[in-house]
Amino acid sequence: MTEPVLEIRHVHKNFGALRASHDINLTLLPGEIHALIGPNGAGKSTLIKQIAGNLRPDAGEIRFLGQDVTELDTVSRARMGLGRSFQISSVIPEFTVLQNVVLALQGAQGTSYHFFRAVLKDRETTAKAREAAERVGLGDRLAVWAQDLSHGERRKLEIAMALALEPKAFLLDEPMAGMGTEGAAEMTRFLDQLRHEAPILLVEHDMDAVFSLADRISVLDYGEIIATGTVEEIRTNPEVRRAYLGEDEEAV
Numbered sequence: 705m706t707e708p709v710l711e712i713r714h715v716h717k718n719f720g721a722l723r724a725s726h727d728i729n730l731t732l733l734p735g736e737i738h739a740l741i742g743p744n745g746a747g748k749s750t751l752i753k754q755i756a757g758n759l760r761p762d763a764g765e766i767r768f769l770g771q772d773v774t775e776l777d778t779v780s781r782a783r784m785g786l787g788r789s790f791q792i793s794s795v796i797p798e799f800t801v802l803q804n805v806v807l808a809l810q811g812a813q814g815t816s817y818h819f820f821r822a823v824l825k826d827r828e829t830t831a832k833a834r835e836a837a838e839r840v841g842l843g844d845r846l847a848v849w850a851q852d853l854s855h856g857e858r859r860k861l862e863i864a865m866a867l868a869l870e871p872k873a874f875l876l877d878e879p880m881a882g883m884g885t886e887g888a889a890e891m892t893r894f895l896d897q898l899r900h901e902a903p904i905l906l907v908e909h910d911m912d913a914v915f916s917l918a919d920r921i922s923v924l925d926y927g928e929i930i931a932t933g934t935v936e937e938i939r940t941n942p943e944v945r946r947a948y949l950g951e952d953e954e955a956v
């Protein structure tokens with residue numbers, strides 16, 4: 705049997721009386737895109753944060769590359785190859801595209817920011833950063849200030865910052881958000897390629913993107929996974945339709 709790259713075992717997380725994660729079991733297999741969907745407040749971000757290491761589960765285990773990483777912090781998990789799309793807030797507006805990607809690489813290497821100028825002169829690092837930016841389609845925007853990028857280009861920059869670290873798995877939290885139709889279509893094509901590099905756990909509200917990309921979908925509702933299956937299984941699951949897809953029959 706194929707070993708999962710990422711495995712979530714019986715994870716629980718409460719905020720006071722609120723069950724944000726209740727006995728979550730989930731795997732991410734090599735080469736797959738596993739989409740995590742669910743209504744607002746279902747617990748998607750809370751789960752991603754526990755996988756990335758920003759939040760500690762109350763109970764349960766998170767395994768990455770066959771190792772228990774539940775007690776490791778975000779930096780250690782990132783160094784092992786758990787790539788999380790950087791949030792817009794971590795993009796520095798006054799830095800160029802290339803500088804932002806170099807900064808992401810430098811952060812992962814644990815070099816002090818004090819040495820940023822020296823790192824910018826390091827050919828190997830800048831070549832890696834350039835390659836990542838080119839791969840997401842920002843090759844002709846390397847010297848542009850991040851603040852002058854369009855929204856879609858910023859999202860690409862976040863992915864380039866994750867990609868540069870050559871992750872073994874990607875956690876992507878709503879990469880299509882605010883992209884517009886053409887931008888979302890372009891991002892969909894890109895993610896379709898990216899899965900061959902490393903499997904992707906994808907949180908996304910854009911159902912067109914989810915249905916065209918996902919090998920498997922898990923549906924969260926009130927902190928519980930109510931179904932995991934193929935696109936067809938999820939589309940036709942009555943409980944899922946009631947809990948989530950029924951909100952938007954057009955999407956089904």
Ligand SMILES: Nc1ncnc2c1ncn2[C@@H]1O[C@H](COP(=O)(O)OP(=O)(O)OP(=O)(O)O)[C@@H](O)[C@H]1O
Nearest residue numbers: 719720722724742743744745746747748749750751
């Ligand atoms: N730090 C926190 N303290 C208390 N409650 C929290 C905290 N973080 C999240 N919650 C609550 O946990 C529940 C799950 O939130 P979460 O953000 O994980 O949902 P989500 O599925 O990502 O929603 P969305 O699709 O709107 O991003 C919500 O009811 C939210 O209000």
